[in-house]
Structure formats: C-alpha cells, structure tokens
Amino acid sequence: MKRRNFIQTVSGGAAAAYLAANPLLGFSGAHSAQARELSEHTIDQVLTKRVRIQYPRFVSKNAIRGNHGWGYDETICEVVTNQGAKGWGVTLWGRSAEEASAHLVGKKVSEVFAPELGLIEPKGAYADIALHDLAGKILNKPVYELMGAKQPETTVCYSGMIYFDDLTPFYNQPMGVDIILKECQFDYDLGYRQFKLKIGRGNKWMPKAAGIKRDIEVTKLVAEAFPDCDILVDGNDGYPLEDFEQYLKGIEGVKLFWIEEPFRETIEDYTKLRALLKEMGIETLLADGEASPDQDFLMQLMEARLMDVHLTDIQDIGYTGWRKLMPELKRLKVFASPHAWGSQIKTNAVAHLTGAYGNTVTIEGVTCISDDVDLGNYRLENGKLIPSSAPGFGMQLNK
Numbered sequence: 001m002k003r004r005n006f007i008q009t010v011s012g013g014a015a016a017a018y019l020a021a022n023p024l025l026g027f028s029g030a031h032s033a034q035a036r037e038l039s040e041h042t043i044d045q046v047l048t049k050r051v052r053i054q055y056p057r058f059v060s061k062n063a064i065r066g067n068h069g070w071g072y073d074e075t076i077c078e079v080v081t082n083q084g085a086k087g088w089g090v091t092l093w094g095r096s097a098e099e100a101s102a103h104l105v106g107k108k109v110s111e112v113f114a115p116e117l118g119l120i121e122p123k124g125a126y127a128d129i130a131l132h133d134l135a136g137k138i139l140n141k142p143v144y145e146l147m148g149a150k151q152p153e154t155t156v157c158y159s160g161m162i163y164f165d166d167l168t169p170f171y172n173q174p175m176g177v178d179i180i181l182k183e184c185q186f187d188y189d190l191g192y193r194q195f196k197l198k199i200g201r202g203n204k205w206m207p208k209a210a211g212i213k214r215d216i217e218v219t220k221l222v223a224e225a226f227p228d229c230d231i232l233v234d235g236n237d238g239y240p241l242e243d244f245e246q247y248l249k250g251i252e253g254v255k256l257f258w259i260e261e262p263f264r265e266t267i268e269d270y271t272k273l274r275a276l277l278k279e280m281g282i283e284t285l286l287a288d289g290e291a292s293p294d295q296d297f298l299m300q301l302m303e304a305r306l307m308d309v310h311l312t313d314i315q316d317i318g319y320t321g322w323r324k325l326m327p328e329l330k331r332l333k334v335f336a337s338p339h340a341w342g343s344q345i346k347t348n349a350v351a352h353l354t355g356a357y358g359n360t361v362t363i364e365g366v367t368c369i370s371d372d373v374d375l376g377n378y379r380l381e382n383g384k385l386i387p388s389s390a391p392g393f394g395m396q397l398n399k
C-alpha cells in the first residue's frame with residue numbers, strides 16, 4: 001500500500017507554514033490559551049488495549065472476503081497524563097506503539113499536539129486519534145469544537161452493515177433475500193435512511209451470472225421496499241467493468257446515491273464507467289480510495305474528475321492526515337467520507353471530523369454494542385448522525 005504521508009507534510013517547520021495557509025475558523029485568540037492549558041499536562045503513559053466490539057447481528061461476506069462474524073477485538077491507544085487526564089481512540093494502521101511512546105512520554109501535550117492542526121510530528125501517529133480525544137477532554141470541548149466548529153455540521157449516515165447475508169446458511173439452507181429486507185428494516189428502525197448494499201456475489205461466492213442476477217434482485221427489492229431511503233452500492237473491487245455494466249442495466253430505474261469501488265481503480269476503467277453512466281443517463285457519485293489507497297493516484301483520479309467522494313479509512317491517514325486532506329478536497333470539489341468500517345468507535349470519531357470540516361456527503365455507520373466501551377451520546381435523527389457534545393469524543397473505556 002502506498003501512503004501519501006499527510007502527517008509528514010505538515011510536521012516540524014512546515015506546520016507553521018501550513019497553519020498560515022489554512023487558517024481555520026475559531027482559532028484566532030483562543031490559540032495561546034489552549035496551548036497554555038495543554039502545556040500543564042505531561043504525558044506519562046501511552047498504552048495499548050483491546051476492546052471487544054459486537055455487531056447487533058451476524059455480518060457475512062462481501063465480494064472479496066468471507067464472513068465478518070459477530071464482532072472483533074479492536075486495538076486502541078490510551079494516552080494518560082501526569083494530571084490523570086486520559087484520551088483514547090483507535091490506532092493508525094502500520095504505525096508503531098513503541099515509536100509513539102518513545103516520542104510522546106515525558107513531553108507536554110502542547111509540544112506534540114496543536115488543536116488547530118492535530119499531531120505535530122508523525123512519530124506519534126499511533127496515538128493521533130487518542131491525542132484528539134485527550135486534548136478535547138483537557139480543554140473540556142467536544143473534538144469538533146476543539147477543531148474550530150462551535151456547532152457540528154451534521155451529516156447523513158448510511159448503514160454499512162448489510163453484507164451477503166442471503167448467502168449465510170441457516171439450518172444448512174442459505175437464508176435468501178428476505179434476510180436483507182429484514183436487516184434494512186432493522187437499520188431503518190435504528191434511524192438509518194441510507195443503506196449500503198454489498199454487491200459482487202459472482203466474484204467468489206456464486207456462479208457469475210447468478211451472482212449478478214442476485215445483486216440486481218436485492219437492489220431492486222430494497223429500492224422498492226424503502227422508497228424514502230437512499231441506496232449506495234459497494235463492489236469491493238470485485239466487479240469487472242463488463243459485469244458492472246450488466247448490473248447497471250439490470251437495475252434500470254433504481255437511483256444509486258453512490259457507486260463504491262466497483263473495480264480496482266484505473267483511469268481507463270473509470271473513464272469508461274463515467275461515459276457509460278452518461279450514456280445511460282445515470283446520475284450518481286463515484287466513491288473510491290478505501291482499499292489499499294495510493295494517495296498520489298487518487299489525486300490524479302480527482303484531478304481528472306473521475307472520483308467524487310474520497311473514502312480513505314480514518315485509521316489509514318488518521319485524523320491529522322484527514323485534516324490536511326479536507327481543504328484539498330474542497331479545492332478539488334470532491335466530497336469526503338472518511339471510511340469507518342469496523343466499529344462505531346470509528347463512526348463516532350468520524351462524525352466530529354466531518355462535523356468540523358463539512359464537505360461530507362455521508363458517513364459510514366456501524367452500529368455496535370460493547371461491554372468494554374461506553375459509546376457515548378450519539379444519535380441518529382432523520383438519518384443524520386448527531387455527535388456527542390461531551391468532551392473529547394464523549395466515549396469512555398469501561399475498564
């Protein structure tokens with residue numbers, strides 16, 4: 001995976017230049033007072049913990065991966081200061097706990113973190129999200145406010161938990177398409193008004209023609225049963241362009257809010273897909289950049305106007321990386337939707353980021369249950385996710 005280093009590009013001396021070029025709302029005079037408060041805390045510990053996250057139902061396969069199951073153990077980082085303040089969050093993939101600990105322990109919070117920027121040095125990346133929570137908790141502000149927004153911009157939130165559950169055996173028989181409708185109803189009752197359907201059953205799990213037929217059937221059934229909801233589809237890079245054309249023809253008349261990662265992104269295939277959509281009179285958004293993102297290539301896609309929504313995962317470039325990316329997306333007229341699959345811990349954290357920066361077309365919702373984590377006061381209202389206004393991310397570790 002190629003990671004354009006968004007954190008590095010704003011580190012050290014470059015940080016001051018970056019800040020000068022990207023003034024954010026709400027920081028002017030508050031700067032030094034916040035820095036002073038953060039300087040009263042010295043980091044004592046950078047801990048790694050595991051918390052159990054459970055899904056409200058079994059989550060099955062997507063086009064490329066087998067059953068996701070009932071949940072998983074999430075690795076989180078907790079940062080503790082000499083004053084007893086604690087902040088925590090999911091870690092960044094591929095970043096080192098040891099490096100973060102060596103860099104952060106013994107330093108004042110203000111030396112490693114600036115509210116208007118995020119992490120100052122990339123060495124602390126493992127704790128990037130935890131430091132945002134910590135700073136919010138010390139300054140007694142929700143993270144969106146820490147980043148300059150008095151009130152969060154609220155965004156619709158889609159259910160990202162609808163997998164190929166029709167293929168899951170129940171007493172040795174696949175459950176069939178009804179289960180997808182039941183799951184949509186379950187999510188509707190939770191407050192979702194957007195459903196993301198996984199497609200690409202023919203990539204691995206069904207004969208190709210039957211898989212495309214099933215994808216079409218499921219999409220049409222959901223559209224018919226929930227006319228007041230948006231439908232998003234995600235091929236997880238498992239839908240070659242020719243097959244995807246068949247799928248689009250099969251669902252004629254169904255409005256898609258977005259098409260996500262139908263195939264591994266290339267300029268050539270996305271150019272053809274754009275042309276096809278135009279020819280078929282289909283208006284939708286093209287969302288990409290989640291799976292093994294190559295940020296330089298994504299930039300090329302965006303500049304060529306072949307991608308409408310940027311999806312890189314929050315654990316990939318982190319909070320600080322996303323904060324750097326957000327103004328670039330606005331300049332390119334591309335929407336944001338930091339990918340949050342995995343757990344509600346991520347969904348909730350993303351709601352603060354998008355709450356502060358806006359320009360987000362929807363947020364990935366993953367409803368969870370956990371004995372280890374109090375997931376805080378987040379609400380789905382009219383399909384929109386309202387972030388907690390408690391300090392930090394407003395979530396607590398139960399043990």
Ligand SMILES: O=C([O-])C(=O)C[C@H](O)[C@@H](O)C(=O)[O-]
Pocket residue numbers: 062065068160234236290339341364
């Ligand atoms: O957009 C999404 O939520 C994903 O594509 C998540 C993936 O389905 C994830 O479950 C995986 O990697 O298999």
